[in-house]
Amino acid sequence: xxxxxxxxxxxTVTRNVNDLxxxxxxxxxxxxxxxxxxxxxxxxxxxxxxxKLAEFASSNDNLEEIFENREQIEISKHYERMPKPxxxxxxxxxNGKVYHRNPAKEENTKA
Numbered sequence: 001x002x003x004x005x006x007x008x009x010x011x012t013v014t015r016n017v018n019d020l021x022x023x024x025x026x027x028x029x030x031x032x033x034x035x036x037x038x039x040x041x042x043x044x045x046x047x048x049x050x051x052k053l054a055e056f057a058s059s060n061d062n063l064e065e066i067f068e069n070r071e072q073i074e075i076s077k078h079y080e081r082m083p084k085p086x087x088x089x090x091x092x093x094x095n096g097k098v099y100h101r102n103p104a105k106e107e108n109t110k111a
Contacts, residue, residue, distance in 0.1 A: 019094060024102075030093065033100045038089035049079050 021027040056071045
């Protein structure tokens, strides 16, 4: 009988949903902004990673060399340990580091 409780990650942060909609007054709009920013961050990280891995790519088709390229493995491990793009985007949004605007809201305020 296994009585051990599953380990809870100590990096988990519980967020107050009310904090997310204070800037936009709409939780869904806030989530769209965060999701778009997370996609931007993810694409930037992916391009950076591919660029760094390409530096160590070999033109040889030596199978042993492909599986034992330590530099590529270390670079990959570094990127795996980085915070996820969604967490970075949430932090940026909550700290006012994300520029966003809603043209539909701007039109309503002008009329």
